[in-house]
Amino acid sequence: AQTVTQSQPEMSVQEAETVTLSCTYDTSENNYYLFWYKQPPSRQMILVIRQEAYKQQNATENRFSVNFQKAAKSFSLKISDSQLGDTAMYFCAFMRYSSNTGKLIFGQGTTLQVKP
Amino acid sequence: EAGVAQSPRYKIIEKRQSVAFWCNPISGHATLYWYQQILGQGPKLLIQFQNNGVVDDSQLPKDRFSAERLKGVDSTLKIQPAKLEDSAVYLCASSPRLAGTFNEQFFGPGTRLTVL
Numbered sequence: 001a002q003t004v005t006q007s008q009p010e011m012s013v014q015e016a017e018t019v020t021l022s023c024t025y026d027t028s029e030n031n032y033y034l035f036w037y038k039q040p041p042s043r044q045m046i047l048v049i050r051q052e053a054y055k056q057q058n059a060t061e062n063r064f065s066v067n068f069q070k071a072a073k074s075f076s077l078k079i080s081d082s083q084l085g086d087t088a089m090y091f092c093a094f095m096r097y098s099s100n101t102g103k104l105i106f107g108q109g110t111t112l113q114v115k116p
Numbered sequence: 117e118a119g120v121a122q123s124p125r126y127k128i129i130e131k132r133q134s135v136a137f138w139c140n141p142i143s144g145h146a147t148l149y150w151y152q153q154i155l156g157q158g159p160k161l162l163i164q165f166q167n168n169g170v171v172d173d174s175q176l177p178k179d180r181f182s183a184e185r186l187k188g189v190d191s192t193l194k195i196q197p198a199k200l201e202d203s204a205v206y207l208c209a210s211s212p213r214l215a216g217t218f219n220e221q222f223f224g225p226g227t228r229l230t231v232l
Binding site for chain 2: 004033043044045046047050052091093102103104105106107108109
């Protein structure tokens, strides 16, 4: 069974600075997806960034980038130039690449507070 | 394009009562998911539908939870009777089923259930 662990329940960062959220996972699969989702207070979950395990290059989306270490089963999210709108709960998630189900397995989440 | 719609947004009931949640996915999305998100935890998949068939309901407490997706469009999730531990946000998500490409899951705003 796959598991996803986020060891930082809460983090804070000053506006315009950089913050890194950590995630580790456990799987025996070789091909899979990893994701970071953002869930703002009282608003719906949205996909921030995804990484395919077969790709060595780390994914980037504007101010968001990941550090994917497949051998270490580590998948961290870096947010550069933090903005007040980045305040949210962030979830790391795993999905098997070739499964019949698109089941997402989520970590416990990290609450990020961006301070002015 | 309209997003995933859910109703009601909030529901408060007494334990042992029944409750139902409704979800209307994005038009044309073949796959529909119900997740349970207990406060302070990541979402957990309860059930996944492909059109009107069940793909995965391994984590659905079938003694009290039921779900259907008649006609392969909207879906209802029912709890009967509710327990205190059912207090959670119930998220609905949908995704297309396009061959040969990644199919993103789009989440609704959720229904927050409080069982007293």
